[in-house]
Amino acid sequence: MSEERDIVVVGGGICGLATALALHRKGIRSLVLEGSDTLRATGAAIIMQPNGWRALDQLGVASKLRKTANAIESGRFITIPDGKQEPIPLGGELRCLRRMDLINVLAEDLPSNAIRFGCRVVSVELDPTTSRPLLHLDDGGTIKAKMVIGCDGVRSVVASMVGLNKTGLYSIDVTRGFTRCEDGHGLEKEFVVMSKDGLQLGWLPVDDRLVYWFVTQKWTSPDSRVTLAKDPMLLKSSIVEAMNDFPTDAIQMVSDSDLSTVQWTELRYRPPWEILRRSFWKGAVVVAGDAMHSMAPFLAQGGAASLEDAVVLARCLAKKIKLATVGVHRGPRGRPLSFEKPAVEEAFEQFSKERRARVFWLTMETFFVGSILGSSSGIIKLLAVLFMAILFSDKTGHTRYDCGRL
Ligand SMILES: Cc1cc2nc3c(=O)[nH]c(=O)nc-3n(C[C@H](O)[C@H](O)[C@H](O)COP(=O)(O)OP(=O)(O)OC[C@H]3O[C@@H](n4cnc5c(N)ncnc54)[C@H](O)[C@@H]3O)c2cc1C
Numbered sequence: 001m002s003e004e005r006d007i008v009v010v011g012g013g014i015c016g017l018a019t020a021l022a023l024h025r026k027g028i029r030s031l032v033l034e035g036s037d038t039l040r041a042t043g044a045a046i047i048m049q050p051n052g053w054r055a056l057d058q059l060g061v062a063s064k065l066r067k068t069a070n071a072i073e074s075g076r077f078i079t080i081p082d083g084k085q086e087p088i089p090l091g092g093e094l095r096c097l098r099r100m101d102l103i104n105v106l107a108e109d110l111p112s113n114a115i116r117f118g119c120r121v122v123s124v125e126l127d128p129t130t131s132r133p134l135l136h137l138d139d140g141g142t143i144k145a146k147m148v149i150g151c152d153g154v155r156s157v158v159a160s161m162v163g164l165n166k167t168g169l170y171s172i173d174v175t176r177g178f179t180r181c182e183d184g185h186g187l188e189k190e191f192v193v194m195s196k197d198g199l200q201l202g203w204l205p206v207d208d209r210l211v212y213w214f215v216t217q218k219w220t221s222p223d224s225r226v227t228l229a230k231d232p233m234l235l236k237s238s239i240v241e242a243m244n245d246f247p248t249d250a251i252q253m254v255s256d257s258d259l260s261t262v263q264w265t266e267l268r269y270r271p272p273w274e275i276l277r278r279s280f281w282k283g284a285v286v287v288a289g290d291a292m293h294s295m296a297p298f299l300a301q302g303g304a305a306s307l308e309d310a311v312v313l314a315r316c317l318a319k320k321i322k323l324a325t326v327g328v329h330r331g332p333r334g335r336p337l338s339f340e341k342p343a344v345e346e347a348f349e350q351f352s353k354e355r356r357a358r359v360f361w362l363t364m365e366t367f368f369v370g371s372i373l374g375s376s377s378g379i380i381k382l383l384a385v386l387f388m389a390i391l392f393s394d395k396t397g398h399t400r401y402d403c404g405r406l
Pocket residue numbers: 010011012013014015016033034035036040043045046047048052119120121122151152153154155156157174176265266267288289290291296297300301302303304305306
């Protein structure tokens with residue numbers, strides 16, 4: 001089975017759906033190929049900060065999402081056992097969204113048939129005769145596309161095709177989940193992080209009943225954690241056991257969580273030096289989201305950066321492929337689309353130029369935080385603290401980024 005398509009987006013996660021929506025808002029049709037059988041969201045909730053809200057505003061979905069989550073008003077970092085407290089600066093609008101709400105809202109405004117489920121891309125290559133991208137699917141089918149946008153996450157097959165290396169692995173992992181209190185949790189609209197030795201527990205209310213919590217821990221033995229990950233009950237009890245010096249209500253919150261939402265994740269990252277040196281595209285194939293810049297969640301920025309990618313990429317493509325007049329092809333709203341090499345390359349170059357500096361600094365800051373939390377070398381920790389103090393003294397600077405108008 002072989003078919004032909006104009007723009008194919010690989011992956012129907014946050015970035016893939018946001019990219020398809022951004023293109024749709026610009027009058028450009030695309031097809032999203034999603035490996036899962038339905039829309040899915042991994043990992044309970046996502047923290048959205050001001051830069052993410054700016055991108056969501058451009059995508060036209062921010063107001064719907066604001067109705068689903070309370071605004072967080074303050075933040076506190078508490079050290080255990082001494083109880084020392086420090087404020088966590090927030091930088092502006094911060095809400096904790098159910099991931100599924102975000103995914104649903106992004107998908108809702110797409111035309112019907114814009115997403116094809118249960119369709120996993122095995123590999124992508126450039127056709128040796130036409131130089132057009134050729135996608136190989138797991139059912140043996142192929143798609144000849146005029147353009148491919150790889151939003152297939154941290155283990156992206158599209159990223160390897162454009163020449164990016166495999167992502168690195170931190171020695172820290174995260175377990176997260178939801179705790180629901182039907183009578184109301186009574187918590188302040190506050191982001192709280194408690195820390196003791198190598199373990200950090202953070203929580204934020206989503207609304208008046210639902211609380212999102214996460215625990216980051218250093219690996220004791222990677223194998224044992226992978227085994228625990230398969231059994232949420234065991235995973236939860238191992239975390240509760242490790243929290244023995246934490247306040248009783250914090251322990252209770254994790255104990256009371258809904259097991260079906262408890263999930264373990266290893267943390268992968270694309271090193272900042274790779275972001276600086278490598279190309280994000282090859283031929284008519286480009287990457288965005290975690291496929292381009294997977295970063296650990298220490299700044300809670302990976303998802304927001306993926307939304308920014310979507311806005312910037314759609315803007316660049318609309319400017320270049322809609323205005324060209326050679327080799328034209330009618331778009332859904334009757335405007336000409338060109339997939340000629342110069343138009344596509346200029347669009348990808350502009351996209352890379354706008355995104356490279358932004359994601360370099362985000363991955364760099366995340367990398368330093370990861371080194372402070374995860375490294376076993378005192379010297380590396382010290383250097384990371386020093387670089388953080390010099391380069392990132394403004395703790396909320398990254399939330400002020402504006403991806404601009406769609
Ligand atoms: C523990 C944790 C906490 C986080 N917290 C935050 C936070 O608070 N705030 C924030 O902004 N970010 C956060 N992030 C980062 C955020 O989750 C990611 O940056 C974001 O999900 C990236 O979206 P994506 O669409 O690029 O990738 P993904 O969400 O991974 O989506 C990729 C999609 O592609 C599909 N897919 C993969 N391979 C194929 C294939 N070959 N063929 C077809 N489909 C395929 C997958 O099924 C999936 O649906 C967190 C990350 C982690 C790990």
